[in-house]
Amino acid sequence: MLKIRFKRSGRKKQPFYKIVVMDVKTKRDGKALEELGFYNPITKTLNINCERTIMRLKNGVQPTEVVKNLLRKSSIF
Structure with missing residues (x-):
């Protein structure tokens, strides 16, 4: 099963x-299979490739709760 989720990078703290x-x-x-964007807390x-994200969501890929909240803020989900 595939999910849209975070992959951590950056430095300590x-x-x-x-x-x-x-x-x-x-x-x-x-x-990762595909990178859709990034988020700096x-x-x-927040930068998301809307086209690819919508395509993935239509194909049945489920976002995690945190990613779902970010997608709602950017009015994609």
């Missing part, structure tokens, strides 16, 4: 998250 499509069984920082910057 300065998180930066990539929004990616991954298998449920893959580790948090494992290999420090500066509240």
Whole structure:
């Protein structure tokens, strides 16, 4: 089963998250199938490829709760 979720990057105490499509069984920082955007919680910057995200959602990929909230804020979900 595929999910749209965060992949953490950045430095210690300065998180930066990539929004990616991954298998449920893959580790948090494992290999992603596709990168859809990024989110920086420090500066509240959100950048999402709307076209690809909508396509993935139509194909049945489920977002995690946190990603779902961000998609609602950006009026995609």
